[in-house]
Amino acid sequence: MTANTAIRNAFERARHEHRAALIPYITAGYPSLDHLEPLVQALEAGGADLIEIGVPFSDPLADGPILQQAATEALAAGVKVQQILDRVAALRVSVPLVFLTYVNPIYRRGIERFIEDSHRSGIQGLIVPDWPWVEMREAAKVSKRHRVAMIPFVAPTSTDAHLHNIRSAEGFVYTVSVTGVTGARTHLDQGVGGLVARIREQVKIPIAVGFGISTPEQARETGKVADGVIVGSALVKVIRDHPDNPIEAAQAFVGSFRNALETK
Amino acid sequence: MTANTAIRNAFERARHEHRAALIPYITAGYPSLDHLEPLVQALEAGGADLIEIGVPFSDPLADGPILQQAATEALAAGVKVQQILDRVAALRVSVPLVFLTYVNPIYRRGIERFIEDSHRSGIQGLIVPDWPWVEMREAAKVSKRHRVAMIPFVAPTSTDAHLHNIRSAEGFVYTVSVTGVTGARTHLDQGVGGLVARIREQVKIPIAVGFGISTPEQARETGKVADGVIVGSALVKVIRDHPDNPIEAAQAFVGSFRNALETK
Amino acid sequence: MAMMKSVPDIHGRFGRFGGQYVPETLMPALDELTRAYREAKVDRAFHHEWMGLLKEYVGRPTALRQAFRMSEQLGFPVYLKREDLNHTGAHKINNTMGQVLLAKRMGKHRIIAETGAGQHGVATATAAALFGLHAEIYMGEEDVKRQALNVYRMKLLGAEVHAVHSGTRTLKDATNEAIRDWVTNVRDTFYVIGSVVGPHPYPMMVRDFQSIIGREARRQFRHLTGGLPSHIVAPVGGGSNSMGIFYAFRNDPVSLVGIEAAGDGVETGRHAATITMAEPGILHGSLSYLLQDEDGQIQPAHSISAGLDYPGVGPEHAYLHDVGRARYESITDRQALAAFHRLAEWEGIIPALESAHAVAWVIQERDALSRQGAKVLINLSGRGDKDVDAVATYEEGIARDDG
Amino acid sequence: MAMMKSVPDIHGRFGRFGGQYVPETLMPALDELTRAYREAKVDRAFHHEWMGLLKEYVGRPTALRQAFRMSEQLGFPVYLKREDLNHTGAHKINNTMGQVLLAKRMGKHRIIAETGAGQHGVATATAAALFGLHAEIYMGEEDVKRQALNVYRMKLLGAEVHAVHSGTRTLKDATNEAIRDWVTNVRDTFYVIGSVVGPHPYPMMVRDFQSIIGREARRQFRHLTGGLPSHIVAPVGGGSNSMGIFYAFRNDPVSLVGIEAAGDGVETGRHAATITMAEPGILHGSLSYLLQDEDGQIQPAHSISAGLDYPGVGPEHAYLHDVGRARYESITDRQALAAFHRLAEWEGIIPALESAHAVAWVIQERDALSRQGAKVLINLSGRGDKDVDAVATYEEGIARDDG
Numbered sequence A, B: 001m002t003a004n005t006a007i008r009n010a011f012e013r014a015r016h017e018h019r020a021a022l023i024p025y026i027t028a029g030y031p032s033l034d035h036l037e038p039l040v041q042a043l044e045a046g047g048a049d050l051i052e053i054g055v056p057f058s059d060p061l062a063d064g065p066i067l068q069q070a071a072t073e074a075l076a077a078g079v080k081v082q083q084i085l086d087r088v089a090a091l092r093v094s095v096p097l098v099f100l101t102y103v104n105p106i107y108r109r110g111i112e113r114f115i116e117d118s119h120r121s122g123i124q125g126l127i128v129p130d131w132p133w134v135e136m137r138e139a140a141k142v143s144k145r146h147r148v149a150m151i152p153f154v155a156p157t158s159t160d161a162h163l164h165n166i167r168s169a170e171g172f173v174y175t176v177s178v179t180g181v182t183g184a185r186t187h188l189d190q191g192v193g194g195l196v197a198r199i200r201e202q203v204k205i206p207i208a209v210g211f212g213i214s215t216p217e218q219a220r221e222t223g224k225v226a227d228g229v230i231v232g233s234a235l236v237k238v239i240r241d242h243p244d245n246p247i248e249a250a251q252a253f254v255g256s257f258r259n260a261l262e263t264k
Numbered sequence C, D: 001m002a003m004m005k006s007v008p009d010i011h012g013r014f015g016r017f018g019g020q021y022v023p024e025t026l027m028p029a030l031d032e033l034t035r036a037y038r039e040a041k042v043d044r045a046f047h048h049e050w051m052g053l054l055k056e057y058v059g060r061p062t063a064l065r066q067a068f069r070m071s072e073q074l075g076f077p078v079y080l081k082r083e084d085l086n087h088t089g090a091h092k093i094n095n096t097m098g099q100v101l102l103a104k105r106m107g108k109h110r111i112i113a114e115t116g117a118g119q120h121g122v123a124t125a126t127a128a129a130l131f132g133l134h135a136e137i138y139m140g141e142e143d144v145k146r147q148a149l150n151v152y153r154m155k156l157l158g159a160e161v162h163a164v165h166s167g168t169r170t171l172k173d174a175t176n177e178a179i180r181d182w183v184t185n186v187r188d189t190f191y192v193i194g195s196v197v198g199p200h201p202y203p204m205m206v207r208d209f210q211s212i213i214g215r216e217a218r219r220q221f222r223h224l225t226g227g228l229p230s231h232i233v234a235p236v237g238g239g240s241n242s243m244g245i246f247y248a249f250r251n252d253p254v255s256l257v258g259i260e261a262a263g264d265g266v267e268t269g270r271h272a273a274t275i276t277m278a279e280p281g282i283l284h285g286s287l288s289y290l291l292q293d294e295d296g297q298i299q300p301a302h303s304i305s306a307g308l309d310y311p312g313v314g315p316e317h318a319y320l321h322d323v324g325r326a327r328y329e330s331i332t333d334r335q336a337l338a339a340f341h342r343l344a345e346w347e348g349i350i351p352a353l354e355s356a357h358a359v360a361w362v363i364q365e366r367d368a369l370s371r372q373g374a375k376v377l378i379n380l381s382g383r384g385d386k387d388v389d390a391v392a393t394y395e396e397g398i399a400r401d402d403g
């Protein structure tokens, strides 16, 4: 199965159920590395269609305070990239996994080696907020070879030229719903429907929307226009706010999103 | 009797006794204005030939710390020029009196008026450290008219031209023994003998030496070359250091200088 | 000497360094900026206005003169290019006048900037005030403390100062926060970057604005001595003052020496000697050298000088190092501090601690430079008024430790 | 307009003002200085060296430019002569470079100076360092506190700073103490006076050294506008920056306006508005106007600005007032403070509090000046970095009192 297929299947399954795919995000190493496996399983049990695992970076410049804090704590506890790869490789999970990280940890390990290692650990795609499509020339070939999808971003500011460029992309389009960094928001940019429509004209892979989706209600609204809904900061905040039972809380939280997506 | 005569007589009397004249200095209003009369009498009783009365000025830039402090305290207590004039006018004393002050109190009152008022109070001369001879053109005429001697200064740095200029002066020459401000010094400039000799070549009035004479021994040495010896800071320090009996202390201190001058 | 190739290429690459590593949200803004800058660059009216401001407002050209007592002490002639004489006290304003003028031209009303020592923040606030634009400045909490004078100056100039509490609370984190602001407010906001760092076109644009230093210095030096210096020495934080003076001399037979901060000593790991370590990486929008661990996590920099306390460096410096056109050396806090005092006593000039690093290297290398018959030109990038408090505090600390 | 008579005369008199009121010990030194200065003044080599230092070390000519946003706010064109751009941050260094050069020429190895704001102290320490001479600076204890940055700068430059505890512990007392030092060490010591005050030849000599400001400004203003300003406005402490800019315009049809410090308000008695009071008197070597009581005791001056906090003024200003060639106005602490903020926000220039007094007067008179179609040139005598701390403290105080 190529990367493409695993991710595509996840979206197709959701589409068959007439709903958007649910894509929760967690930071590896937060609250601890030992939480990774039970958390991933809880997300799957709660109804995730695809899971984003954040590889913490010291300077996460696309992240708001909640995700910054999670990364900072994970790094302070000594979490290493190799440990994350090892833990991910050992996961028993049937939904596809993608990494979210920043370009320097990838560059530092060696682009090819990072992609190869990710692939070996069962990772299907890479989301790298500070690695724009035009800078990925080198990575593109390697990722194709290793069947790891390089997930393209689209922002409200994106040009038609960019939409044109990412037509060759695999996996899904990560659509940033607002100009800004990650973090829970009380209301979303009105224009996300229009943006999704603009993308659809050019790009054939599924379109997921993220950044700032924090309530099941918002997820339901977003799910009406997009193929997938990404929940990051809001989930990590729930984990943070439930130090005694993060696993249960995460599962319940994701479950409430899945319910919302199933309700029309 | 002209000013000239009173001061000249004082020096002549001393010369007849084969000694230098003794010229103590006190600050009017220090420790209080009421001390002025008993202090003057004590100085006379102790053997003063001529008495310098300081009219305190806020910015006594030729004075060292002791005299600055005395002036500051007198002014802080509210001493006024008119009060000093009144008190001086009421003094019963047979040795001549001269004022030592700075040019601004004189200028402010009006040069003519200050000299006239001083004369009326029985003052025979004015010593004004920041009023050099060449700036005294206006004062010269007035002082002649009122028979108040404008006492010229000579310093170790003085030029021959200056010595030439002050040949017309009356009273005595105030010879500054060192470059510097007033204040007790442990040893004096070696060159004072030479300086006095230089002055004598040009100037016919008596030559008194001041600044830094603080012990009877220094006075005796200075008295060997000069016609008069001025004691300022050292005396004011004695007054300051004897708050309970300043009058007696001053008299005894001046007496010890008079003794030294009489010993050959 | 071979002519240096013209860099960057159209992708913003200096050899393998540079590029544009920012969130997609910002990519259109970078394109817009690149276009606007290219147009402005060839627009005589823009050039004229900028040069007019430099002359009539900033006080350029800055002086260049031999430091006679220093020369006498060291045994070879040393010259100082006096960027400390610029309005606001450092070279930073050459660049902010250019960028803010460009912001005005582009119709942006809101200005943001990161700052370390506070010099760039002050220079940005100054330019913004001059044009009536609103400025917000990000500054690490640590730097807010150690450069208090500059914080108050920014506020006086009408700028908002945001203390950044994340990460190491210094320039690196202030930069992260400024980028986050830009991502959020990209439509109406112009991000004024303070050094030859960041995504293309910043390293090129800042270099161009700062290269006024070298153009003046080259003309002045030739006028004064009839020739060229043998060495040009400049401190390297992000690298803008050094690039600014190096650039005009790139095709001359002149040694270009960049001085990094060795902090407590490169061997202690507490330093900011990025090029000395020469480990490539990507931060704040471009590929260059970085202080980082084996996972690519950025390592905190350490320097007594807030303006050098940065774990990255401009990509063009990485390139100059890579191709061997410039050399990079480092100087410890203590050496810089000693040089800070020496220059004040010798020449009556209190240098910025950043600039003191360049002075210190020349003192350290006196024997070698003397043997070579060197004629050294130091770029005195800024004045030390901002550092006087910090130096006093630091020296009390040393006195206690040693005592 | 009648040509102004050339002053001072050979007795150092500006009309009835001026003169030499110092202890006899110093009179020969004043003669020596007068001779040495007269010789130096006509010596091309001296002039050349001094001008070279101003250009290559101090950073002259300083900029002159219209303050566009201020002009727009006020409704008439306002121009700024930027003495704040000089090395060390104020006009004071024009004079100290001249005097220290003269000291060197006269073979004096020891330099003393008084200082109020600390600018003259820093400028003297700077010049002394540059020539390797030993400098000792007298500064009132009060000023040591409120201008702490400058105290540290002087020390860094290798000068000894003596805090003066007598009298009001400000500039007046520092000057007394400097004169006492000079009387004591007159043979090997050069006393560098910081303003157009003191005994002849100082008021003339300092004026001459500072008149570079007006010569430049006149040329620059004509070049920029084709004409002359209608008003020149400058702060007056001792009067050196104002005399420096007025002098070149004395025979032009230009209003010369000197601004004194009204402190809490002239009516409160807590001020430094010497010429406004216009009471003649003698202090620190010359006859001029003084703050004094009926006995001629000097009264303490009061101003938020340490550089204006002096109960005297240069004799040539008294003369210009007397003959009606210049007018003198005063500005309170609060007005100066408001202008300090305005200029920072409008023009990106933080002025010295001294200079802020001139800015404040122009703001206050906006209606009258606007009606006259004025073209105002302000002498921005120094930068405000030295005042930033004091302003912050003062404003906290106001906020408490008002709150």
Ligand SMILES: Cc1ncc(COP(=O)(O)O)c(C=O)c1O
Residues within 6 Å of the ligand: C090, C091, C092, C116, C117, C118, C119, C120, C194, C195, C196, C235, C236, C237, C238, C239, C240, C241, C242, C306, C307, C308, C352, C354, C355, C381, C382, C383
């Ligand atoms: C005076 C001064 N010099 C040097 C630097 C270092 O920056 P760059 O390397 O970009 O010149 C700074 C930065 O704040 C500075 O203020």
Ligand SMILES: Cc1ncc(COP(=O)(O)O)c(C=O)c1O
Residues within 6 Å of the ligand: D090, D091, D092, D116, D117, D118, D119, D120, D194, D195, D196, D235, D236, D237, D238, D239, D240, D241, D242, D306, D307, D308, D352, D354, D355, D381, D382, D383
């Ligand atoms: C910046 C500045 N302006 C003005 C003055 C006032 O002095 P003057 O009247 O001699 O120019 C001072 C004195 O310290 C000063 O520092």
